[in-house]
Structures are given as C-alpha cells and as structure tokens.
Amino acid sequence: xxxxxxxxxxxxxxxxxxxxxxxxxxxxxxxxxxxxxxxxxxxxxxxxxxxxxxxxxxxxxxxxxxxxxxxxxxxxxxxxxxxxxxxxxxxxxxxxxxxxxxxxxxxxxxxxxxxxxxxxxxxxxxxxxxxxxxxxxxxxxxxxxxxxxxxxxxxxxxxxxxxxxxxxxxxxxxxxxxxxxxxxxxxxxxxxxxxxxxxxxxxxxxxxxxxxxxxxxxxxxxxxxxxxxxxxxxxxxxxxxxxxxxxxxxxxxxxxxxxxxxxxxxxxxxxxxxxxxxxxxxxxxxxxxxxxxxxxxxxxxxxxxxxxxxxxxxxxxxxxxxxxxxxxxxxxxxxxxxxxxx
Amino acid sequence: xxxxxxxxxxxxxxxxxxxxxxxxxxxxxxxxxxxxxxxxxxxxxxxxxxxxxxxxxxxxxxxxxxxxxxxxxxxxxxxxxxxxxxxxxxxxxxxxxxxxxxxxxxxxxxxxxxxxxxxxxxxxxxxxxxxxxxxxxxxxxxxxxxxxxxxxxxxxxxxxxxxxxxxxxxxxxxxxxxxxxxxxxxxxxxxxxxxxxxxxxxxxxxxxxxxxxxxxxxxxxxxxxxxxxxxxxxxxxxxxxxxxxxxxxxxxxxxxxxxxxxxxxxxxxxxxxxxxxxxxxxxxxxxxxxxxxxxxxxxxxxxxxxxxxxxxxxxxxxxxxxxxxxxxxxxxxxxxxxxxxx
DNA sequence: CTGAAAGCGCTTACAG
DNA sequence: CTGAAAGCGCTTACAG
Numbered sequence: 001x002x003x004x005x006x007x008x009x010x011x012x013x014x015x016x017x018x019x020x021x022x023x024x025x026x027x028x029x030x031x032x033x034x035x036x037x038x039x040x041x042x043x044x045x046x047x048x049x050x051x052x053x054x055x056x057x058x059x060x061x062x063x064x065x066x067x068x069x070x071x072x073x074x075x076x077x078x079x080x081x082x083x084x085x086x087x088x089x090x091x092x093x094x095x096x097x098x099x100x101x102x103x104x105x106x107x108x109x110x111x112x113x114x115x116x117x118x119x120x121x122x123x124x125x126x127x128x129x130x131x132x133x134x135x136x137x138x139x140x141x142x143x144x145x146x147x148x149x150x151x152x153x154x155x156x157x158x159x160x161x162x163x164x165x166x167x168x169x170x171x172x173x174x175x176x177x178x179x180x181x182x183x184x185x186x187x188x189x190x191x192x193x194x195x196x197x198x199x200x201x202x203x204x205x206x207x208x209x210x211x212x213x214x215x216x217x218x219x220x221x222x223x224x225x226x227x228x229x230x231x232x233x234x235x236x237x238x239x240x241x242x243x244x245x246x247x248x249x250x251x252x253x254x255x256x257x258x259x260x261x262x263x264x265x266x267x268x269x270x271x272x273x274x275x276x277x278x279x280x281x282x283x284x285x286x287x288x289x290x291x292x293x294x295x296x297x298x299x300x301x302x303x304x305x306x307x308x309x310x311x312x313x314x315x316x317x318x319x320x321x322x323x324x325x326x327x328x329x330x331x332x333x334x335x336x337x338x339x340x341x342x
Numbered sequence: 343x344x345x346x347x348x349x350x351x352x353x354x355x356x357x358x359x360x361x362x363x364x365x366x367x368x369x370x371x372x373x374x375x376x377x378x379x380x381x382x383x384x385x386x387x388x389x390x391x392x393x394x395x396x397x398x399x400x401x402x403x404x405x406x407x408x409x410x411x412x413x414x415x416x417x418x419x420x421x422x423x424x425x426x427x428x429x430x431x432x433x434x435x436x437x438x439x440x441x442x443x444x445x446x447x448x449x450x451x452x453x454x455x456x457x458x459x460x461x462x463x464x465x466x467x468x469x470x471x472x473x474x475x476x477x478x479x480x481x482x483x484x485x486x487x488x489x490x491x492x493x494x495x496x497x498x499x500x501x502x503x504x505x506x507x508x509x510x511x512x513x514x515x516x517x518x519x520x521x522x523x524x525x526x527x528x529x530x531x532x533x534x535x536x537x538x539x540x541x542x543x544x545x546x547x548x549x550x551x552x553x554x555x556x557x558x559x560x561x562x563x564x565x566x567x568x569x570x571x572x573x574x575x576x577x578x579x580x581x582x583x584x585x586x587x588x589x590x591x592x593x594x595x596x597x598x599x600x601x602x603x604x605x606x607x608x609x610x611x612x613x614x615x616x617x618x619x620x621x622x623x624x625x626x627x628x629x630x631x632x633x634x635x636x637x638x639x640x641x642x643x644x645x646x647x648x649x650x651x652x653x654x655x656x657x658x659x660x661x662x663x664x665x666x667x668x669x670x671x672x673x674x675x676x677x678x679x680x681x682x683x684x
Numbered sequence: 685c686t687g688a689a690a691g692c693g694c695t696t697a698c699a700g
Numbered sequence: 701c702t703g704a705a706a707g708c709g710c711t712t713a714c715a716g
Contacts, residue, residue, distance in 0.1 A: 007465070007489045009709060020687040025711055038685075054485060059464040060406035061709025064692050069402070071466065073445075078431065080422035085448065089420065092454035101460050103415075103445035106427065112434035118443050122401040123349070124413065124466070143396055147349045238635040264635060271637045293580040293606060295613045351693060362703040367695055380701075403693025406708050 008053040016049040017042075028057065068126050071101045072150075072315065073119060076131035078106040079232065081260075082288045084131060087308045091129065094312050100126075107134050109196065120144055127319050129311060130154060132168065133204045145327075150318040152311050152330075157203045160327025164314055173301045173334035174210035177283045178255060180299075180336060182218050186253040186281060188226065189215065190244055192237055192261045195229040207257045207285055226251055230261060237261035241268035245280065252280065253342065259284035259291050259300055266294055266341055281342035287334075296340030303332055350395040358391035359384075370399065410468050413443045414492075414657065415461060418473035420448040421574065423602075424630045426473060429650045433471065436654045442468075449476050451538065462486055469661050471653060472496060474510065475546045487669075492660040494653050494672075499545045502669025506656055515643045515676035516552035519625045520597055522641075522678060524560050528595040528623060530568065531557065532586055534579055534603045537571040549599045549627055568593055572603060579603035583610035587622070594622065595684065601626035601633050601642055608636055608683055623684035629676075638682030645674055 010028075014021045019042060026038055027046040037043070049055070063069045074091055076084040084104075091102045103125065107113040113135060120128055121140075127150030130136065142161045145151050151163035158165050181189055191211045194200075198208060208227075215222045226244075230236035237256070241264065244250055256262035262284030269280045276282055276296055284291060287302025310330060318325050352370075356363045361384060368380055369388040379385070391397070405411045416433055418426040426446075433444045445467065449455040455477060462470055463482075469492030472478065484503045487493050493505035500507050523531055533553045536542075540550060550569075557564045568586075572578035579598070583606065586592055598604035604626030611622045618624055618638055626633060629644025652672060660667050 010711095011709080021710080022687055022689095022712075023685095026686095029711080031711085036685080042685090054489075056463045056465075056489075058406075058709050059466050060402055060409075060411070061692095062464075062711075064400075064402035064406050064694085064708090065710045065712085067402075067692070069466075071461070079424070079427040082421070085421040088448050089450055089454075092448075092450060092457070093452065096452070096454040096457040099457070101457055101466075102454075103461065104448055106430050106434075106446055108431055108434060110435065110438070112431075112438040112444075115434070115438040115441070115443055119413070119445065121398045122404075123398075124401050124411075124443075147396075147398075234632045235635045267636065290576045293577045294609060352695095353693080363694080364696075364703055364705095365701095368702095371695080373695085378701080384701090400693050403708095404695075406692090406710085407694045407696085409708070 007058065008055045009058070010055075012053060013046060013049045013055050016053070017045040019046060069124060070099065071103060071125045072319070073103050073105050073125040073128040074131070075105040075107060075116070075120075075128055075134050075136070077133040077135070078108045080104075080106060081286065082290070083286070083306075086306060087129065087131065087312075090308050090312050091315075094316055098316065107136075109135060120149060123149070126150060127315055128152075129308075129315055132156075132170070135200075135204065148324070150315060152315045152318070154311075154332075155203060156206070160329055162324065162327055164318070164328045164330060166311055166330045166332050168303065168332055168334045170301075170334050171206045171210055173336055174207050174285060175214050176336040177285070177299075177301045178211055178214035180338065181253045181255065181281055181283060181342060182214060182220070184253075184281065184342070187220055188223070188249065188251040189220075189253045189255060190226040190228065190241075190251040191222075192231045192240065192254060192256040192258075192265065193227060193229050194231050194257050197229065197257070211255055231257040232261075234260055234264050238264040238268045241265040241280075242272055245269065245272045245274055250280075253282070254280060255283050255285070257285055259286040259288040259298060259302075262298055262300065262341075263290060263294055266296070266298070277340070277342050283342045287337055291339070294341075299339045299342040300337050302334050302337065304335060304337065308332075349400065350397045351400070352397075354395060355388060355391045355397050358395070359387040361388060411466060412441065413445060413467045414661070415445050415447050415467040415470040416473070417447040417449060417458070417462075417470055417476050417478070419475040419477070420450045422446075422448060423628065424632070425628070425648075428648055429471065429473065429654075432650050432654050433657075436651075436658055440658065449478075451477060462491060465491070468492060469657055470494075471650075471657055474498075474512070477542075477546065490666070492657060494657045494660070496653075496674075497545060498548070502671055504666060504669055506660070506670045506672060508653055508672045508674050510645065510674055510676045512643075512676050513548045513552055515678055516549050516627060517556050518678040519627070519641075519643045520553055520556035522680065523595045523597065523623055523625060523684060524556060524562070526595075526623065526684070529562055530565070530591065530593040531562075531595045531597060532568040532570065532583075532593040533564075534573045534582065534596060534598040534600075534607065535569060535571055536573050536599050539571065539599070553597055573599040574603075576602055576606050579606040580610045583607040583622075584614055587611065587614045587616055592622075595624070596622060597625050597627070599627055601628040601630040601640060601644075604640055604642065604683075605632060605636055608638070608640070619682070619684050625684045629679055633681070636683075641681045641684040642679050644676050644679065646677060646679065650674075
C-alpha cells in the first residue's frame, strides 16, 4: 500500500516547534516588516522541525497571499535556437540573483500553443519576455500588461503600451540581404521559408514579404517553385536544395528564413559539386554562432551581439517597480552581416 | 498616470451578473458535482459580465483550493536539442487535450539551475518528465514523488520508487561505439566531451567513462591531450578538431559526446582535406536528425525512434490516477547506429 | 517578542 | 436551483 502523499504545512511545523504559524512564516521568510526577527533559539526549533518533516513552502498559498508568483517566463516560437537558449540562460542568471525562477514556453503553432497562453493569462508568472514570432494576439498583450503583468516584447510593429517593445527592424535587414543578392547580379533567387509562412499574420511573415518585395521592386518575377517551406527541418532543407540544383534552370542564390537551413543549403551545394558562393550564393537569417564555423562562413542577417542583458535588465526593472512603468522602446537592430557565402 | 493594474475577481463578476460567486464558479468551470448546471439564462448573464470586464481565472486561488496546478514540467539539461524540443512538443499535445499547460525547465549547471528545482519542490507543477543528465539529487527525486508529484525520470541507475524510470542503457551503447572503433583498428581515439564532465556525478559522466573504460580494457592508454571539453559548442568543436588534425600524430578516430560536435568534426576533417571515415572516423552520441543529412552520414549512438509517446502517456496516467501508482521501469534503449562516418 | 485573526481568490459540500 | 459559508496554505498588520 502506498500511503497517501502528504505535504506538511506550516501548521504542522508550528505544532511541532511549539510556536504559532506566524512565527514559522517569519522564520522561513526572514521577513518581519521593520521589527526584529525571532530570537535564535526559536529559529533553531523551527528549522529543526522543518528539516524533520521535510517541509517545503507551498507555492499556491504563498502566491495567493503575496499576489505574486516569483516566476517569470520566456516565450519563444518552437523549435528552440541558440538565441532562445541564450536568453533563457541570461534570464535564469538574473532571476536567480533575486530568488526567482524562470520557465520556458516554446510555442508551437498548434492548439497546444494556445494552451500556453494560459500561463500568462492566469498569472502563473509575474512577467515574461516574448521573442519575435510568437503567435500571440497583439491586443491580448496590451490587456495582459494592463492587468499588471510585466512584459518585454520583441516586435517591430507593436507600440509600447504598458509593456516594453524591442525593435529589431527585421524587415529592413531582410530586405538588405535580398538587395545584396540582387546587386550581385542574381535573378533566380530561391527562398527557404517556414511551413505555413504565407498564412501568418503580417509581422510574423516579414521574411517572406521582404523577399517578395525586393524581387518585385526590381521587376523580378518571384517564381512560386522557388519558394520552399523547408526552413524548419534540416533534412528537408538539404533535400530541397539538392533538388533545386538538379533542375534545368537552377537558382543562383538562396535566401533562407533560418541559418540552420542555410547551412544545409551550403552543404547540399558542396555535396552537389556546386561552389559557394560562385555557383550558389547563400544567405541565412538569424546569425547563429554555427554560421561562423562553416566554410564558407555564412552571410546572414541578425543581431551582432549574442547578448540580451539590456532586455533582461528591463524586465526585472519592471518587476521591481513600485508603480507601473510606462512602455519604452528599446533597440536591438538586426543587420546584414556579409561573410563569405554570398 | 497609469492607473493601478486591477484584475477583476469572481466577486466582481458575481456582483455584475447579480448572482453568487458560487454560480460564477459553476458557470466558468462547467462543473457541478452531479447536479444540473445553471440554466442558460444565468449562464449568459455570467458570461456577458466575464466578457465585459475581461475576467480571467486566477491561478493561485484555483490551485490552492483544488490542490493542483494543472501544469506539468519538462526538465532537461541546457542547451536544448531536437530531442528536448520533440518531447516538449509531444507533452504539449497530450497536455492540451486535457486542458493542461507545459513549461520547460532548461537546467544549466550554475546556481540558476538549482533555482529551477523550486518549481518542483514548491509545487508549481503537478508532474514532470526529467530527461537524462539533469543535475538533480536522486534522493530528492524520491522525496518529491513521496509528496505526490508525478514523475517520469530518464535514468539508468535510479530504481523506481513512487516514480517511473526510463532506462536507456546509455553506458552499454556508448561502449559499443568505442568498441566499434577499436575493432576497426583505431588506437588514437580522441574524445570531445562536455565541459566539466569529469567532475560530474557518476551517472552524468557515463559518456566519458565509457570511452575510458573501453580503451583501458584494450590496453590503450587514454592520452589526456586527446580529451577535449568542446562538445557543447560548435565553433569550439570545429576548431579543436582542426587543431587535432594538424598535430604530428593526429588521432584516427573521434568520439563526440554530442552529435552536433561530431558533425562539426566531420566538416573540420573535410575542410582539412582529411577523408571521413578513411582519414578520420567520427562517432557521435545522441542520434539527432541532422546526422542523416550530412555526407558521410553520421555513425552515432541513441534511440532509434524519435518518439516519446509511451513516456508522455505514462506521465498522464500517473497524473490521472486516483491513488499513487507504484514506480515502473520503462525501456527506451539506446543503440549503436552504424552509418557512414565510422 | 509572540500569537490570534483576517484575508488573498477560488471551489464545493451543504442548507435552504 | 441558488447562495452562504468554510477552507485550501500562506503572510502580515495588529493586539496583547
């Protein structure tokens, strides 16, 4: 027989230590308004009881009373990337200094993604950073902020409104990349995109739109058979580029919505005997560290600094603020980073 | 002036709709014991009030009363991988069907990792899956399970004890990989490991120990300068292998603790003009999908099926169980997967 | 210095 | 069919 699981409460500790629950709470939290903390002898008795029964504070009780969860979230579009990993790490370091926890919310496009919004709506967390391309309704963001959730949102369209907005200017940077290819004389330019990208709301499909826009400006018809939804799968990207190169009229350049797929494009070209950039120019989007490793190194678009400390600091500033802070615009501009592959 | 953020409560809704908070709760939860739900007219009034003020249930209140958080966690060692992403996705799908949420807890090795344990200890979540190599004290796992947390733990050493254990038998599989290289005649075998791996508790350092053990069994002295802590960084792995190949006596084979670093070893060899596997045999550990894409395809060690549905199903079975379930052992064996690179 | 008591927002057995 | 009331575990202003 497994005995029914029992979590001891502060009442159990109080009984055991012969004190009130108030004293238990004071000892455990180390808080006591302005007053002096309980004397050492009492403290010892309480701590002994805590150790004996293995007491752990109950989050639900504490957070109901304190009106805060001491937890922050990082929401990002799945799959994870070196950038989301890096941000998670920096958030954890800053949070740990304050005794807070961090949870990651990888959003997939399915109904399951919608379920994750509950974590913000129902106040499992006190604040969150939203990386670009999370499928979240902008109106909802403002509502969440108005209800007191601390929010730092990466978005190029949204205006701050009780939450902070980090501008990356991704559209300009992506267009620069395509311009770079056109300026080099390329006319048959393929695009490796996210599956379903052309059905996404405007801000999320910025990469595909940038591609189309620049081609159109230069009077280059965007051949539909050069747009392939393979950027989220390395095997698919590799296979797609091999297929492109076997065509009668292969493209001379590729823009990929992800650096990962761009790297596979480089390998596909190499394995096909096509020189990069001579036979096929390749540009990625995202600037992941791996792009520096390959030969030729990857031309891409993204932030230069692998660092989110300003944004993380701002989140905690917002969390610490006594009164709600007005929304602020921060810059973390994407740039065209020309290396060897294009 | 930003007005102080206010979240409406069920009392506000009740007042507005002219009903009791009990009725509000019944309408919102759709529950009513065995009894009939409130009539349509009442329901409408409540729902209108909910919409008007943008009411969202408060997690702390609900979970304190219900004694459950309706949230489960996935804990895994940072950085994320295709496997952790896949598991997160499968957990989210299964959780969404039940109206539960999923949070990811990427554990880094720092103090920040320790802070994440609070999420389990203080009952932010009802259950969790722990992927291998999370730096969590085994004793603590049993304590958490005894307090009613539903736990499915990937571990080759731990015995089930109120939680389920998934056995991968990673040691055997890793030794097979090294044996495979020795059998092919290799004697100078380098190892790309995790930084700090030789200071980890036994179960976590299984890869390094497997490498050393097999070499020793065959009387091959493991040269310390062939063990490099670069497996978690693609740029570092690439640079390290280039350096290895420039040595007077370069290794003829490489075992990497991660497939990612193994793939970079392959590129480093190619870029150095060394044939793989002819000049340098390369074996990874982990079996990520990318290993199928490269040329030559990657010989590695890992689970064959990119699927966690059995483990996810077990977690939810445990969550749904009326009485605590005894611990069970599940198998998800790692295997040596011989492809082209070794 | 310590404890009794109120109350955070919710759910639910129970009385009416 | 509906509502008053208790109580989940905690914290904290307040009285003693």
